[in-house]
Amino acid sequence: MKFGVVVFPGSNCDHDVYHVIRHVMEESVVYLWHKDTDLQNVDAVILPGGFSYGDYLRAGAIARFSPIMQEVVNFANDGGLVLGICNGFQVLTEVGLLPGALTSNDHTRFVCKTVHLRTENVDTPFTSEYEQGQVIALPVAHAEGRYYADTETLNLLHQENRIIFRYSDPDGNLTEESNPNGSLKNIAGICNKEGNVLGMMPHPERACENILGLTDGLAMFHSLIDNRVMA
């Protein structure tokens, strides 16, 4: 399977994603420069974390206008797999592939720690290797991760089972204390209606090796690769 990792000026998790795909998963991966318009026939696109364009105006606001993003939007609309992590999630909401917005954490501080997530939907190409309701541990590192959407959108996400991960305690309870940023409904990750675009604030690529202390991100990459083999 061939992955493409988009590199914006200010991306800083692009190498982490590349490393996991190439050296841990042993799959093919290329960088996609933000000024390029060729997706190089990749099977999946990953928008990595970081601070694209310095997060000027709003996180993701300027990255969405980069030349590569028009191709990513076309790719997603044709059913291609797109995963946005952290800043990548912010870019996906700004460009309109995912509803809602990510804005300043309720406590105004940058939060950098391991959080627990409850897996809400395993019927997606990103989560098929997790168990329904499985609680996983992944790192978060962001200042603008508070998910907001109007009530109508939140209801729709719920009805269509598009909330994929929620912040929880280690036992899977959705508590206020386990919510690191004030996201509505403890939302940590959502997908589009068709299920081929996922955005999430936590970092699965930072949780794929024993030496790093966390390995719950591995199942996401396994899901993507297995899904490709089956397709």
Next chain:
Amino acid sequence: MFKANVTVHYKQGILDPQGKAVHHALQSLGIQGADEVRVGKHIVMTFPDLSKKEADEATKKACDKILSNPVIEDYDYELVEEKS
């Protein structure tokens, strides 16, 4: 020459953490009377060669397309004529 003074701020009802923090600071300073503080952004654009109508259209387009995110923010602006 026209100058557009644009203000972007969170919509009413959306938590403004910076505004809340500043409000606490006002109270610590003993500045009384403000029941709420909201923090926004001020963006200035200058249009040396556009008519007022063109500058207005350009400003509105900029606000809708990039300067604000309609999911969470409102904007307002005023156009000021300046001698170039």
